[in-house]
Every structure is written in C-alpha cells, then in structure tokens.
Amino acid sequence: MSGFEPVIGVEIHVQLSTRTKMFCGCELSFGDPPNVHTCPVCLAHPGVLPVVNEEAVRRALMIGLALGCEIAPRSIFHRKNYFYPDLPKAYQVSQFDIPICGRGEFVAIREDGSELRVGITRAHLEEDAAKLTHLGGRRAGAEESVVDFNRGGTPLVEIVTEPDLRSASDAVTFLRQLRQTLLFLGVSDCSMEEGSMRADANVSIRPVGSHEFGTKTELKNMNSFRFLERGMDAEIARQEGILRDGGRVSQETVHYEPETGHITSLRSKEESHDYRYFPEPDLVPVAPDPAWVDELRANLPELPLSLRRRMVDDMGLSAEDALVLTESPELVAYFMEAAALADPKACANWIRGELRAQLRDAGTEPWESKVTPAHVAALVDLLAAGTVSVPAAKEVLAGMIETGDQPAAVVEAKGLAQMDESDLAAVIAAIVESNPDQAQQLRDGKDKVMGFFVGQAMKQTGGRADPQAVQKLVRELVLGS
Amino acid sequence: MIDENTVRHVARLARLRLEPEEEKVMQEELSGILEHIDAIRSMDLDGVPPTTHVLALENVLRADVPRPSLPREEALREADDVVDESFGVPRMD
Structure with a gap:
C-alpha cells in the first residue's frame, strides 16, 4: 500500500479454563445440553450476591505478569450497563478505570527473526455473556431467539493493546504468539473455533509520516487468525479506497464475510455505547497480597x-x-x-x-x-x-x-544399515555399466542425470546407500574425478 | 437543571417509556439529585480518595470448587417462553 499506513490495535477476550464461573459455583462446560449449568446468581435472580472466583484472579495475575503488566495494588469491578437478552442482569460485571493489570509489553518474533514490540494497555477481569441463538429457518416461521445460560458468567480476561501494529500480518503474528504464551501459562484452552479466544481489531489508516490517528473501525470477532488477517487487509483496502475518493471513514463496527471477502457494516444502534459504568457495589475490591504476586511471578513457566x-x-x-x-x-x-x-x-x-x-x-x-x-x-x-x-x-x-x-x-x-563403501562401489559399477546412455549424458555435463543414478542405487540397495556417497562414486567412475 | 433531551436519553437507555408529564417530574427529580452532587463538589476534596465501597472489606474470594446448579426445569420455570430447553426471547439478529 503506498501513501497510507495501517494503524491497528487489538482486543482479545480469553475464557479462563477454571472449574467454575466467575461469580458463582456453576461448572464451566462446552457442548453440554443448554441451561444445565445455571443458578440464581448467573441467572440474575433478585437478591443474589456474586463472589469472586479466586482462581480467576490468580490466572488474571499470571497473564498480567507474563505480559509485563503493572499489577494494581487494589482494583475494583464496575457495572457496564446495556440491555440484551444474553445479559440477564442488564449489566456486565467488568473493570473500568482500575483494571487488575495495567500497562505492559509483549515481544513477538517475526518469521525473519525481527522483534515485534506491542504495548499492552491493560488486562482486566470480566464475565462472559450467555449464548444467544437465532432460530431463523430452524423452525417454520420462527421469529425468535433462544438463550442458553451455560456460558453466562464464564470468567474472561480482556487484553487490550496499544495501536502499535502496522500491518495485518504483524497483528496476526502478535496474536498467534500471545495465544502460545497463554497456552504455556495453562490459563485457557484458547480455542478460536470454540470461542474460548476471540479477537477484535481496531483498524485505521493514515498518510505515511503522519502522527495523527485516522478514524478507526472495529472488526468484530473472527473465529480464525486466517480470516482475521484477510478481514483486516480487506478493511484496510476499503478505508484506503474511501480516502482516495476524498471520502471520510465513519466510526463503526464492521464484519468481514470470509465467503465473499466483503466488509459489511453492523448497524450499531444509536446510544449503544453509552454504558454508564459505575462501581459494582456487590463486589469488594481485589487487593492481591504482594507476596502472592511475587510467588506467582517466581513460578511462571x-x-x-x-x-x-x-x-x-x-x-x-x-x-x-x-x-x-x-x-x-x-x-x-x-x-x-x-x-x-x-x-x-x-x-x-x-x-x-x-x-x-x-x-x-x-x-x-x-x-x-x-x-x-x-x-x-x-x-x-x-x-x-x-x-x-x-x-x-x-x-x-x-x-x-x-x-x-x-x-x-x-x-x-x-537391514537398513548403510552399505560399506566397497560393497556400494560394486553396485554403482554395475549400474554405470548397464546404463551407458546416462553415463554419456553425465559426461556431456547434464548434471540432472545424477538423480537417475541415485534413484537406481537406492532401488538396488533397498535404501541402504548414502546418496552423497553414491554421487561421489558415480562421479569418480564416470568422470574420473 | 438538566434538559428534557437528557431525560429522554436516560429513559431510553433504561428502556423506560415516559409520558410527557412524567418527563417533567423526572427532570425535576434528577436535577434535584444532581444538585446534591454539586453540593459535594463545592467542598475542598483534594486528597480525598473516591469512595467506591462503603464496606471496609477487600478480597472476598471463593475457592474454585463447583456447587450444584439448578435442575433445568427449575431454571426455566420463570421464563416467559421456553423453546428448545432454552429461554425464548424476541428475535435478535
């Protein structure tokens, strides 16, 4: 791309593979029948109180330490308010201005061996929403969606990067290696297909040399790195087309359709981003003991x-x-x-x-x-x-x-032991003798014919000849050198 | 005094349908609440950390040990609509 450079930051949601949910003792599961892992807490019945899963905190701290994040001495939970059927409380418990893990940095290595440094803005704890499925054509005339609350309340860590990435390929290099790191930590299954790791990319472009940011769009939730990379490239090309035609990129959420390669806009409803965060009164602050943090740091793999x-x-x-x-x-x-x-x-x-x-x-x-x-x-x-x-x-x-x-x-x-050289020499001599045409070709400088001799030697020795030795012997015999 | 548009905006966010006369009442009541905030703002609060919680508690944590979940029939008992062992809701796509 000439004239413009992409600016990309990513947000990664990682489901922690704890035994139980973030705020209640319901077991986590994947692929169980719907609504068998629910309780009054994760169904948001009135009067219930959430209690934080200690193991989720431990894993969030491990992620923060592995990403070189500053660990907040005292962090709090917030309510993120919005209405949607997959969110029974009408708010998601998340973290806002005091996340458990603050600034850090992740170093990835590109295939050419060069370093790719990506600033980590934060990593915070929150709960996953339930699974919402539109019935669509599954039932004749169905105009309904159904909600399965098994997933609702699964512990998530959301990792947010700085807009430090300058190409779709770098973004995917980073994401793949971040995923590896999380797998080594053993905190999550990190399965893109099963949705236990999900990545959104914030994409904008700007003239090369500019230090201002262009208007960004958010590319949502691709379930493979390959599609994510293609989606980012398609979105970068789309934005470049708009700017070259003198237009303006509008801030919106977009979706990439792998089948067609098209970018479509997800109509985001007006006001949907007014989340009115406020401190969650039902949960007291998390202030990890520094000795605990040190111990976790010392025991990272x-x-x-x-x-x-x-x-x-x-x-x-x-x-x-x-x-x-x-x-x-x-x-x-x-x-x-x-x-x-x-x-x-x-x-x-x-x-x-x-x-x-x-x-x-x-x-x-x-x-x-x-x-x-x-x-x-x-x-x-x-x-x-x-x-x-x-x-x-x-x-x-x-x-x-x-x-x-x-x-x-x-x-x-x-019987695969290599033949000793004198036995091999006899085999080669016989091959050369019975293939005078090929021997002449070799003398004429057609080196390609060497493959023929190696193949013959392998065949006759049952693979027990060393190809290097065969070549050396053939050369000596045919060319005298 | 906050304006009517702000009242309507907040009502929409909270999925409340207000009659015009109710909007008027809300405008006054919400403004009254915000005036209390102004009273706090007028004080010298430098060096006072924001109060996010009124309890002097930290680290109330739970061990990662499963507890029994509700039987599905019980979980679905209060649902308006049950479809495919799930909570039926208006179309969302």
Missing part, C-alpha cells in the same frame, strides 16, 4: 519468547525452527528432551519435519506416539555416525512409529 531466544542463541536453530517448535508446551518439552541428548539442530529438523509429517497421517502428535525423544536422539546419532543414510533413517522412523523399538533395533530388523 518459561515462556515461548525466552525459549525461542534460547533455541536460536544457544542451540543454533533458525528463527523459523524456534517458532514451529514452540507451538505448544508439549512440543517444546519433547524437543528439549531430544536436544539434550543429541545435536539440537538435527533433532529440530527431524522432529518438525519427517516425524510430524509421518505422524500427520495417523493424526497423532510426537508426544502421543511410540517414538520417544530419546529415540529421536538415537536416530540422529546413527545418522551422524554414518550408520544409516537419510532415506534409510526415514524408514527407521516409520518402523519406530509402528513398533516403538529403538532405532538400532529397527535398523537391524529391516
């Missing part, structure tokens, strides 16, 4: 950013390797265990490459498979020692996936 830096700086991995391997806490643990036993770079290649590729068909993850990190390390060592060739190693891996045997045992059982 190692987070993806630190792991990635360690993988790149100390273990010689590429930025991209590190990104892939920090996808989940399980994968990191698996890799680290292997890397402690054998060459980390080779372990990284085999785990993120061949192992995952072979397991994908079975739909399993490395840590769920019969192949242990020690197996991977042993295989890497066999390769390094020249005991097996790369193609043979792939077969060994397939054998290990099937049986769970040690790689050496699979090599033995399948």
Whole structure:
C-alpha cells in the first residue's frame, strides 16, 4: 500500500479454563445440553450476591505478569450497563478505570527473526455473556431467539493493546504468539473455533509520516487468525479506497464475510455505547497480597519468547525452527528432551519435519506416539555416525512409529544399515555399466542425470546407500574425478 | 437543571417509556439529585480518595470448587417462553 499506513490495535477476550464461573459455583462446560449449568446468581435472580472466583484472579495475575503488566495494588469491578437478552442482569460485571493489570509489553518474533514490540494497555477481569441463538429457518416461521445460560458468567480476561501494529500480518503474528504464551501459562484452552479466544481489531489508516490517528473501525470477532488477517487487509483496502475518493471513514463496527471477502457494516444502534459504568457495589475490591504476586511471578513457566531466544542463541536453530517448535508446551518439552541428548539442530529438523509429517497421517502428535525423544536422539546419532543414510533413517522412523523399538533395533530388523563403501562401489559399477546412455549424458555435463543414478542405487540397495556417497562414486567412475 | 433531551436519553437507555408529564417530574427529580452532587463538589476534596465501597472489606474470594446448579426445569420455570430447553426471547439478529 503506498501513501497510507495501517494503524491497528487489538482486543482479545480469553475464557479462563477454571472449574467454575466467575461469580458463582456453576461448572464451566462446552457442548453440554443448554441451561444445565445455571443458578440464581448467573441467572440474575433478585437478591443474589456474586463472589469472586479466586482462581480467576490468580490466572488474571499470571497473564498480567507474563505480559509485563503493572499489577494494581487494589482494583475494583464496575457495572457496564446495556440491555440484551444474553445479559440477564442488564449489566456486565467488568473493570473500568482500575483494571487488575495495567500497562505492559509483549515481544513477538517475526518469521525473519525481527522483534515485534506491542504495548499492552491493560488486562482486566470480566464475565462472559450467555449464548444467544437465532432460530431463523430452524423452525417454520420462527421469529425468535433462544438463550442458553451455560456460558453466562464464564470468567474472561480482556487484553487490550496499544495501536502499535502496522500491518495485518504483524497483528496476526502478535496474536498467534500471545495465544502460545497463554497456552504455556495453562490459563485457557484458547480455542478460536470454540470461542474460548476471540479477537477484535481496531483498524485505521493514515498518510505515511503522519502522527495523527485516522478514524478507526472495529472488526468484530473472527473465529480464525486466517480470516482475521484477510478481514483486516480487506478493511484496510476499503478505508484506503474511501480516502482516495476524498471520502471520510465513519466510526463503526464492521464484519468481514470470509465467503465473499466483503466488509459489511453492523448497524450499531444509536446510544449503544453509552454504558454508564459505575462501581459494582456487590463486589469488594481485589487487593492481591504482594507476596502472592511475587510467588506467582517466581513460578511462571518459561515462556515461548525466552525459549525461542534460547533455541536460536544457544542451540543454533533458525528463527523459523524456534517458532514451529514452540507451538505448544508439549512440543517444546519433547524437543528439549531430544536436544539434550543429541545435536539440537538435527533433532529440530527431524522432529518438525519427517516425524510430524509421518505422524500427520495417523493424526497423532510426537508426544502421543511410540517414538520417544530419546529415540529421536538415537536416530540422529546413527545418522551422524554414518550408520544409516537419510532415506534409510526415514524408514527407521516409520518402523519406530509402528513398533516403538529403538532405532538400532529397527535398523537391524529391516537391514537398513548403510552399505560399506566397497560393497556400494560394486553396485554403482554395475549400474554405470548397464546404463551407458546416462553415463554419456553425465559426461556431456547434464548434471540432472545424477538423480537417475541415485534413484537406481537406492532401488538396488533397498535404501541402504548414502546418496552423497553414491554421487561421489558415480562421479569418480564416470568422470574420473 | 438538566434538559428534557437528557431525560429522554436516560429513559431510553433504561428502556423506560415516559409520558410527557412524567418527563417533567423526572427532570425535576434528577436535577434535584444532581444538585446534591454539586453540593459535594463545592467542598475542598483534594486528597480525598473516591469512595467506591462503603464496606471496609477487600478480597472476598471463593475457592474454585463447583456447587450444584439448578435442575433445568427449575431454571426455566420463570421464563416467559421456553423453546428448545432454552429461554425464548424476541428475535435478535
């Protein structure tokens, strides 16, 4: 885009995976029949009193600490007032001017290894609304909606960023790595599909070099990062079109339709943003004991950013390797265990490459498979020692996936040990002799034909030849060098 | 004195339908309440933290332990309309 730069900030809602709701003892659930997890508190019967879930506070603090936020010594809840059928009290309990977590910063790493720093404005606690479904065509002539209160009152942390992002792709890089961090903290399932993580983006554009902000629109609630990125790009293009035609962007909430690629305006009703926040009299302030906060800080798990830096700086991995391997806490643990036993770079290649590729068909993850990190390390060592060739190693891996045997045992059982050079030389000599045309092509400088010889050698040795050694032998024999 | 438009705005936010004469009464009553606020504002309150709660309590927290929920029939008993084991409400989309 020339002439304009996008300015993007995001708001992320994360459902905490506590056992019970924010203000009552009803169990959280996903996929249960409607209205089986409700009580007078989350149905807003008159005269009930909410009580804060301590575990929700603990997790909000963990999120704040992981994001480098200032922790408020004393924070309070507010009522955010609006009428909607998914909100039985006609207000949402949220936080307003004194959120539990204040300013912080999150550092993401782009695929090229560069740092992406995003200011965190705040992270606060609130409760989720119930689930509202429009019956539409499901019942003939239905002009009704139905409400399921199972989700109503689920603890949420809302994370708000500064408008620090300058492209849709950066915004998604940030969101993906924020999601990873939350997964490492173990505070939420962070499932975009199931709605336990939801992201809205505030998008505006301005002339390059300008320091003023343009009018922003809010892109609502996309259920995948891919659609969110496309939606932001579509919205950026739409705003640019308006400005180039001399028009003005109006502040509104917009929706991206993945099927058509169109941006539509969600008619927001007049006055809908007049929430009349006021302090929630039913809930007393939360003032976390500094000793508790220190203890939580000390016990945070190692987070993806630190792991990635360690993988790149100390273990010689590429930025991209590190990104892939920090996808989940399980994968990191698996890799680290292997890397402690054998060459980390080779372990990284085999785990993120061949192992995952072979397991994908079975739909399993490395840590769920019969192949242990020690197996991977042993295989890497066999390769390094020249005991097996790369193609043979792939077969060994397939054998290990099937049986769970040690790689050496699979090599033995399948006869995959690399041939020694004199045996291999005899095989190559025979191949060269019976394929004079290809040999001539090689002499004529057609290097591509080398693939033919390697293929033949692999076929005749059952994959027990080292491709490098084959090439070397063919060259010596045909070209005399 | 707050104006009539403000009264109507607040009434709409609260989903109240007011007759013109009721609007008049509300205008006076709301203005009266705001005058009390003005009285507080006229005092020197520098260094006085805002009072958000009248109880000297903090950290009233509950352990994250499930308690029984209502049987669904009971939860739905007061609903105006029950559809698909859920609370039926006017169309929202």
